[in-house]
Amino acid sequence: MVTFPKYQWEDAGVQASAVSMSKSRNRQPTIIDIAEAAGVSKSTVARALSDSPHIGEKTRERVLSAVRALGYERNHLAQSLRSGRTGMLGLVIPDIANPFWAEVARGAQDEAARSGASLLVFSSDWDPAREASHLRALRQARVDGAIVNPVADNVDGLGRFGLPVVLIGSSAERFPELSSVGSDIAQGVALGLNHLAMLGHHRPALLLGSPRLARVRFLRVVHDHCIAHDVDPSTLLMEEGEYTVESGRAAMLRLLERGGDAVRCVFAANDLMALGALLAVREAGLKCPDDVSILGFDGIPAGAFSDPGLTTVAKPARGIGAEGMKLLVEAIEGDVEHRRVLLPCALEVRGSLAEDAGAGPARLAAVGRG
Amino acid sequence: MVTFPKYQWEDAGVQASAVSMSKSRNRQPTIIDIAEAAGVSKSTVARALSDSPHIGEKTRERVLSAVRALGYERNHLAQSLRSGRTGMLGLVIPDIANPFWAEVARGAQDEAARSGASLLVFSSDWDPAREASHLRALRQARVDGAIVNPVADNVDGLGRFGLPVVLIGSSAERFPELSSVGSDIAQGVALGLNHLAMLGHHRPALLLGSPRLARVRFLRVVHDHCIAHDVDPSTLLMEEGEYTVESGRAAMLRLLERGGDAVRCVFAANDLMALGALLAVREAGLKCPDDVSILGFDGIPAGAFSDPGLTTVAKPARGIGAEGMKLLVEAIEGDVEHRRVLLPCALEVRGSLAEDAGAGPARLAAVGRG
DNA sequence: AATCGCTATGGTAACGTTCCCAAAATATCA
C-alpha cells in the first residue's frame, strides 16, 4: 500500500497537487507530478527538462531522477501549444507507393530525424482537391513547415499555405518565388544524350510523356542538344505515352511501325515507359540491345531486374528528399535564404544500350551541304 | 478601411478582445477573434464549430460566416490538448523506401484519411534502438495509436507503449496478446506449392532466407505440405540467402552446382532472391522457365518487369496496411476486440514457371516401397 | 556590516481549445 506524505502547502498549490495525485493512478505523469515528487516548482522542472543553465546541479539531478522514477514523458502537444513550434513537418507527394516518391520520402524522413522532427506523410494522387485538403490538415496540425510536390496549378493553395514550404519535383518551376529542390533534368537529358552519342546513337527516337511541363523541358533540352551537335531535331522520331508501362509499350509499337529497322535507339522520358518499350521490342521479335537500344530516365529499382537491365539516367530521389528537408529546416530556423537547388542526375549503366555499328552521325551539315 | 464597432462589454472580455485585436494583424485568428466578429462568446463559437445541437440556427450561420470571413482554422494542438485526442496515428515500418512497406504505408494512409486522421511515418531500418526511439516520439506526440512492424524482440518496448497498437507483418506472432494483421504465409506457401505441383514440380528446390521466424514458418509449411503429399521433405534441395538479390544469385549458383540438371524448379522465400536466381540461371547459360522454373514470394513491382516476368505468391501489402488501420481505429474507438487477422496471399502468374515434362512425382511411397 | 550582483527558485499568466455549470431567453402549458 502506498500512502502519500502530508505536504505543508496551504495555497493554490494544494488543490493542484491534490487533484493531480488523486488522478495519478492511470494517467501519464505531468510536470506537476514531477515537481511534487522532487519537491520543487514546475518552473524548476521545466528548467531541468530544457537544459536551462539557471538551475543548480543538485536540483537538476533530483528532478531528473524523479522523471526517471515516474516514467515521465513530455507532452509534446502542450509544449507545442505554448511555444508555437510542433517539431512536426509535412510531406505531400503524389503517391508513397511509387518507388520514386518513396525514395524521396525516405530521404526527407532521415533528414528530419536528424533534426529531431517527425514527418506527416500524405499522398495526393495527383489530385488538386486532395492536395488542398492535405495542406489544410497540415496547417491545422500546426506543422512547422512542409515539403510539397505541387500538383495544383493555382498558386493560391500554396501561396495561402502561410508556412515555410519547400517545393520538390519538376512542377516546382511554376512557383519561382518559393524555395525548391529538383533534379537537374537538363543536365540529365544531356548526360543521356551524350552517352548515346558516344555509343554512336546520334538520333535517338523519343518516347515522350503526356504534354506537361516536364515534357516541354525534356524536348527543349533535346532540341538544344541537337542544335549544338549539328543534328536536325525535326528528323527525330517521337511518340507519346502517359508515363506508364502499358503506354510505353504501345508507343514503342507505334514507333516500330513507323520507323521499322531505322529505329536503333530509343530515349524514354521515364523508366516505366522504357520498360514498356522493352516488352514491345521483344514482342516485335527484336532484341534489346542488339537490335534496339533503350535508355530510360528515372532510376526506378525495377530497372535493375529487367532483361537486359535498363540503362537509365537516375534522378537523385533520396537526395531530393534530404536536400528539400535541409532547405525546409533552414527556412524554419530563420536563415530565410530563398533557394532553388538542382541536384545532378547520374547515369546508371546496365545492359540496354549497344554501340551503333551503323552509319556515322547524320549531321545537319551533311544534310544541308550534301 | 475597416473600423471596428464599439462593443459594450466592460469586463475581462474587453481586455481579451483588445489584446487579440491588436495582435490580429499577422496572427492566425483564434476562436476568440471569431467570437468578437460574430458578437458571441467563445463557447458559442465552439458549439458552432463542433456541430453541437445546442445552438440557434441564426447564430450558427453568423458564426460560420465570420469563420469564413476571417479564414479561421481550428488549432488542432489546442483541441487535442483539451480533448485528449490528436487525430494523429503512427506507423513504424522497417523502410518506407522498400516497395512492400511503401505499399503497406499507402494502404494505412488511405484508410487513415477515411477516418480523418493523419499519419506519422517512421522507418526503423530493422534497428531496435531506432524503433524504440520512434515509439517514444510517437508517444510524446500523443498519437492516438500506432501500427508497428516490430523488430525488437523484447516485449518491453511495445508493452510499455501504453497506447492502442496494431502489429503488422510476420514478426507479430511473437506478441500474441496484441492485435495484429499479417499475410497468411501458410496459405500462401501452400498456394505456391500446389500451383507448382499442378505443373508437375513436386520437389522444388528451396531458396530460404536467413534463419529467422519467417524462415522457420516457411519451412514448416513446406514440410507439412510434403508430408501431406507423400513427398519426403528431406530430399528437397535447399540453399540460404539473406533476402537480397545478390544473395539469391549466389545461393542459386550454389544450388546449380550441387544439383546440376536435377534442379528444375526453385521456390524462393522472397522475390528479390527469386530475381537473383533468375540472374544466376541466365549466368549459368540456362533459360527460365525452359530449364528452370522460378517461383517468388512477395509480389514486388519489379517482378513484373523481369524477363520472364516473375510468377510469385503476392502478399496483400496494401490490404495489410488498410486492415491494420481499420483494426487500430476500432481499438481507439473502444470496440476493443483483440484480433489477429490473416489476409490471404494471391498467385501472380507471369512467365517464370513451366510445366515439368520430366518424370512423374517422386513419391515417398515410391521411395519407401521401391 | 551593509550593499551589490548573481544564481537559483517560485508564482502566474499565457497558448487555443473543450467541457461543465449556471443563467438568460424563449417556448409551453395550465
Place this chain on the structure above:
DNA sequence: TGATATTTTGGGAACGTTACCATAGCGATT
C-alpha cells in the same frame, strides 16, 4: 398571466507546457 420546461447562451476552469517577472539566497566587494 404566471409557472415551468426547454433551448440557447455566457463564464469560467481545465488540458500541460513555457515565458516572464519577482524574490530568496549567498558569496563577493566595498
